[in-house]
Structure formats: structure tokens, C-alpha cells
Amino acid sequence: MTVVDAASFLVIILCAGAAAAFTAVVAPRLVVPVVVVELALGIHVGPQVLDLAVVDHFTEFFANLGLGMLFFFAGYEIDVERIKGGPLRRAGLGWVISLLLAHAAAGVLWLVGLVDAPVYVACAMATTAIGTLLPILADTGDLRTAFGTQLLAAGAAAEFGPIMLMTIFLSTDQPGHQVAILIAFVLVSLLVGAVAVRSAGRTWPVLTRTLNSSSQLAVRLVVVMVIALLALAAEMGLEVLLGGFMSGLIFRQVVGRHDVEVLESKLTAVGYGFLIPFFFVVSGMKFDLDALLGSATALALLPLFLALFLAVRGLPALVLYRGVLDGRARRALALYSSTELPLVVAITALAVDAGTMDPAIAASLVGAGIVSTLGFPLLAMRLRATA
Numbered sequence: 162m163t164v165v166d167a168a169s170f171l172v173i174i175l176c177a178g179a180a181a182a183f184t185a186v187v188a189p190r191l192v193v194p195v196v197v198v199e200l201a202l203g204i205h206v207g208p209q210v211l212d213l214a215v216v217d218h219f220t221e222f223f224a225n226l227g228l229g230m231l232f233f234f235a236g237y238e239i240d241v242e243r244i245k246g247g248p249l250r251r252a253g254l255g256w257v258i259s260l261l262l263a264h265a266a267a268g269v270l271w272l273v274g275l276v277d278a279p280v281y282v283a284c285a286m287a288t289t290a291i292g293t294l295l296p297i298l299a300d301t302g303d304l305r306t307a308f309g310t311q312l313l314a315a316g317a318a319a320e321f322g323p324i325m326l327m328t329i330f331l332s333t334d335q336p337g338h339q340v341a342i343l344i345a346f347v348l349v350s351l352l353v354g355a356v357a358v359r360s361a362g363r364t365w366p367v368l369t370r371t372l373n374s375s376s377q378l379a380v381r382l383v384v385v386m387v388i389a390l391l392a393l394a395a396e397m398g399l400e401v402l403l404g405g406f407m408s409g410l411i412f413r414q415v416v417g418r419h420d421v422e423v424l425e426s427k428l429t430a431v432g433y434g435f436l437i438p439f440f441f442v443v444s445g446m447k448f449d450l451d452a453l454l455g456s457a458t459a460l461a462l463l464p465l466f467l468a469l470f471l472a473v474r475g476l477p478a479l480v481l482y483r484g485v486l487d488g489r490a491r492r493a494l495a496l497y498s499s500t501e502l503p504l505v506v507a508i509t510a511l512a513v514d515a516g517t518m519d520p521a522i523a524a525s526l527v528g529a530g531i532v533s534t535l536g537f538p539l540l541a542m543r544l545r546a547t548a
Contacts, residue, residue, distance in 0.1 A: 165219050166214075166215060166217055166219065166220070168213075168214070169213075169214035169215050169216075169217065169220060170219070170220060172206050172213050172214035173203075173206075173214060173220060173439060173442045173443065173446075176199065176202040176203060176206055176438075176442045177199065177435070177438035177439065177442055179198075179202060180195050180198040180199045180202055180438065180442075181195060181438075183198050184198055193535065194293060194296075194297065194534050194535065194538065195296075195438075196293050196441045196502060196503075196534060197531055197534055197535045199438050199441035199442050199445065200441050200442075200444060200445040200448070200531055201445065201531075202442060202445060203441065203442040203443060203444060203445020203446045203447075203448070204445040204446070204448050204450055205445075206442075206446065207445060207446035207447070207448070208446070209448075209449070209450045209451050210450065214446060215446075216443055216446050216447055220439075220443055221443070223436065223439045223443075224439055224440045224443035224444070225391070225401055225440075226388070226391070226436050226439070226440075227432075227436040227437045227438070227439040227440030227441070227443075228401060228402055228405065228440045228503075228507065229387055229388070229391040229401055229402065229404060229405035229408075229436075230387065230405060230431070230432040230436045230437050231292050231402075231405065231432070231437050231440060231503055232292065232320075232324075232402040232403075232405035232406040232409065232503075233387050233405040233406070233408050233409040233412070233432065234292055234295065234409060234429075234432060234433075234437075235291060235292035235295075235316075235320055235405075235406060235409060236405065236406040236407065236408065236409020236410040236411075236412075236413070237409035237410070237412055237413050238291070238292075238295055238313060238409075238413075239313065239317045239321075239409070239410060239413065240313070240413060241413075243310055243313070244310060244313055244314040244317065247485075248310050248311050248313075248314035249314050249317075249318070251311070251314070251315075251481050251482065251485070252311075252314035252315040252316075252317065252318040252319075253318050254477075254481060255315060255318065255477035255478060255481050255498075256287065256315075256318040256319050256322050256477075258476075258477040258481075259286075259287045259319070259473045259474050259477055260283070260284075260287045260322070262287075262472065262473045262476065262477075263282075263283040263284070263286040263287040263469075263473045264279070264280075264283040266283070266286065266469050266472070266473065267279035267280070267282040267283035267286065268283075270282070270462075275458060275462060276462070276519075276522050277517065277518055277519055277522065278512050278517040278518040278522075280330070280331070281331060281508055281509070281511070281512040281517065281518055282518075282522070282526065284323050284326050284327065284331060284508055285323075285501070285504065285505045285508040285509060285526050286466070286469055286470060286473045286474075286501070287319065287322070287323060287473055287474070288319050288320065288323045288474075288501045288504040288505060288508075289315060289316045289319035289320060289474060289497075289498050289499075289500065289501060290316075290500045290501050290502045290503055290504070290530075290534060291312070291313065291315075291316025291317065291319070291320055292316075292320070292503060293500065293502055293503060293534055294312075294316065294497055294500060294538060296433075297538050297542070298312070301542060301545065301546075303545060308486065308490050308493070308494070308545070311482065311485065311486065311494060312494055312497055312498070315478065315494065315498050316497075316498070319474065319498065320406070320504065321406070323504050323508070324400065324402060324403055324406060324504075325343075327400050327402075327507070327508060327511065328343055328399050328400050328403055329343060331508070331511060331512075339398070339399075342397050342398060342399065343399065345397070346393065346394060346397055346399055346403070346407075347407075349393065350390065350407045350408075350411065353386070353390075353411060354410075354411040354414055354415070357386075357411060357414075357415045358414050358415055358417075361415045361416075361417070361419075365419055368382070368424075369419075369423075369424075372423050372424060372427065373423075377427070379424050379427075380424070380427050380428065380431065383408075383412060383424075383428060384431065386408050386411065386412070387404070387405060387408045390404035390405070390407055390408045391404040391405060391408075392404070394407075400507075400511075402507060444506050444510075444527075447510070448524060448527060449520040449521070449523065449524045450524065452519075452520040452521040452523075452524050453521055453524035453525060453528060455521070456521035456525075458521070459519075459521035459522060459524060459525040460525070462522065462525045462529075463525045463528045463529050463532070464529075466525060466526055466528075466529035467529040467532055467533060470499045470501055470529060470530075470533050471495070471496075471499045471533075471537075473499075474495070474498040474499040474501070475495030475496065475498060475499045476495070477498075478491060478494045478495040478498050479491050479492070479495050482494060489544050489545070490544075490545070492541075492544055493541040493542075493544040493545050494541075496537040496538070496540050496541035496544070497537065497538065497541045499533060499537050500533050500534050500537045500538055501529075501530045501533050501534070502527075502530040502531065502533070502534045505526055505527055505529075505530040506527055506530065509523035509526050509527055510523075
């Protein structure tokens with residue numbers, strides 16, 4: 162029987178509420194991504210600072226659900242019809258260039274003895290936290306612009322690509338076997354999507370009638386789909402975030418051009434109101450602050466990783482989008498694309514659990530991800546506002 166630490170659960174919920182309250186108060190003066198506040202509060206209430214809460218199987222379970230919901234929204238925001246063609250081709254090419262730059266940089270750091278697990282380090286550096294940026298882009302109005310289309314495509318490539326790498330290469334020593342399992346998972350997901358899309362026309366009126374009733378059928382069906390694909394991915398030995406990402410892609414195709422404003426608001430309440438903050442607070446509690454502060458190498462690497470994020474993800478944006486975006490927009494795209502956190506947390510956790518990465522190096526990467534999420538969007542917003 163699992164023993165529930167009710168006190169730790171309450172502390173995590175309080176941290177989520179306090180983070181939302183803090184960002185609501187400071188938002189008129191300074192845009193601070195709520196995930197950064199959640200991570201910071203998690204660090205403070207965790208075992209290495211105030212020791213008010215601990216991570217157990219119960220809290221880990223809810224954190225995994227939060228990770229799945231985070232990538233559900235990341236998958237849902239990928240409107241293939243909108244980004245297909247030029248934006249998606251440029252984004253794919255940009256991510257491949259970023260991956261090559263990341264492997265070159267990680268290889269040099271490994272050769273001089275500054276990092277271990279260079280493949281994990283490279284994969285972490287070649288990501289973009291588009292799921293974290295979506296609320297900011299929606300608030301600034303950039304999400305529905307031509308600039309937003311290019312950024313969505315870049316973010317989609319830099320989230321989908323690393324997820325595939327994690328699934329095939331980083332979580333197993335049998336990539337051939339993992340590819341077969343991944344193909345099977347994708348086929349099952351496509352089957353689920355095809356059934357859902359075909360039945361959407363007949364069932365949509367029924368679903369919309371429940372949005373203001375106690376049954377909340379539409380919301381419950383989405384939650385069932387997300388958790389079912391998370392469970393399927395876990396049972397097949399795949400990363401759970403792949404299940405969340407695929408469920409988001411499927412739901413995007415199901416809703417099509419239907420009016421989903423009310424449904425989106427309810428799903429946002431479930432995801433960003435409860436489950437996703439749980440993931441970030443727990444991630445903060447698991448952040449190895451002692452390892453970071455106790456290693457001069459890790460402390461020195463933090464600003465270096467931050468600069469490498471900007472080089473690896475920013476340089477392709479500056480080069481590939483000439484003739485598509487003006488100079489200010491390209492610089493803003495480079496800054497947004499260099500914002501990294503959720504996948505950095507997931508990849509470093511995987512590497513530490515596998516025993517291939519020093520916890521101090523993992524903490525340095527996550528710390529750089531926190532700083533990038535706090536600083537780069539602010540600079541990008543200023544560029545866009547000036548433009």
C-alpha cells in the first residue's frame with residue numbers, strides 16, 4: 162500500500178498557488194514565466210533548503226501526469242495545416258543544424274573533461290520550450306501572426322525531434338528494438354486518431370452540450386485519451402511525454418475548425434491550474450542544489466550552457482530566416498528558440514537515473530534552462546514591442 166504524505170502534497174499545492182499569485186502581482190511590471198517561480202519555490206521547500214516536503218511515489222505520479230499534460234498542450238498547439246510547407250521545412254532544417262552544433266559543442270566539452278554523457282547534453286541543448294512560451298505569445302498577440310507561425314514551427318521541430326531521440330536512443334541500449342516499439346505505438350495512436358476524427362462530426366453536438374453541465378463529457382474524454390496514451394507509452398517502455406504529445410496532436414485533428422474556446426478554457430484549467438504546476442514544483446524539489454553549489458565546474462558551466470543555448474538554437478534562426486523575417490524579428494525568434502526548460506529537465510533526469518550524468522552537470526543544465534526561460538523571452542518581447 163502506498164503511504165500518502167498529505168503534508169508534502171499540501172505544500173506542493175500551496176507552492177503552485179503562491180507562484181500564480183506572485184506572477185499575477187508582478188505581471189503588470191515584469192513578465193516572469195510562472196514555471197520559473199514554481200521551480201524556485203520547489204527548490205526552497207525541497208529537502209535541500211527548508212525540507213518542508215519530500216518526493217514520494219504519490220507526488221511522482223502526479224508530476225508525471227503534469228509532464229504528460231504539458232506535452233499535450235505542446236502537441237495541441239501544432240496546427241499542421243498552418244505550419245506545413247516553408248515554415249516546417251525551415252524549422253526542420255534549423256533543428257538538424259542545431260543538433261549538429263550541439264553535438265560538436267558537447268563533444269568538445271567532453272574531450273576537455275568538463276562534461277560526461279555528451280549525447281544527453283547535446284540533446285538537451287537542441288530543444289525549445291514552446292509549451293512554456295505559449296502563454297507569453299498569446300498575451301503579446303504574437304501567436305496568431307506570421308512571426309508566430311514561424312516560431313510555432315521552430316518549436317514543434319525542436320520538441321518533436323528531441324522526444325524521438327529520447328525514445329529511440331537515450332532511454333535504451335537497443336535502438337532497433339525501440340524503433341519497432343515506437344512504430345507500433347504510432348500506429349495505435351493513428352488508429353485512435355482516425356476513429357476519433359471520423360466520429361467527431363456526429364458526436365460534437367453532444368459533447369458541446371455537456372460543457373456547461375455536471376457530466377463534462379468532452380473534458381473527461383480528453384483526459385481519458387491523454388492518460389490512456391501515457392499509460393500505453395509507459396507500458397511499451399517509451400517516454401510518457403510522447404504519449405502526451407501524441408494525444409495533443411490527435412485532439413488538434415479532432416477539433417478541426419470547431420469552436421473550442423470553452424473546451425480549451427476548461428482543459429487549460431485542469432492542466433495549467435493543477436497538473437502542470439505539480440510537475441514543475443516537484444522538479445524544483447528534485448533539483449540538486451547542493452551538487453551545483455558544491456562544484457566549481459558546474460557553476461562555471463552554467464553561463465557557458467546559457468551561451469551555448471543561444472548559439473545552438475539562435476544561430477540557425479538568424480541565418481535561415483533571411484528574406485522571411487526582418488532583423489528584429491529574427492533576433493526575437495533566436496531568443497525565443499533558445500528558451501529551454503521542460504525537455505532539459507526531462508533529459509537530465511533520464512541521464513541521472515541511468516547513472517550516465519553527474520548530478521552537478523545536470524543541475525547546471527537545468528539552471529541554465531531556468532535562466533533562459535526567465536531572461537530570453539523578456540528580451541524577445543522587448544524587440545517585438547520596439548518593432
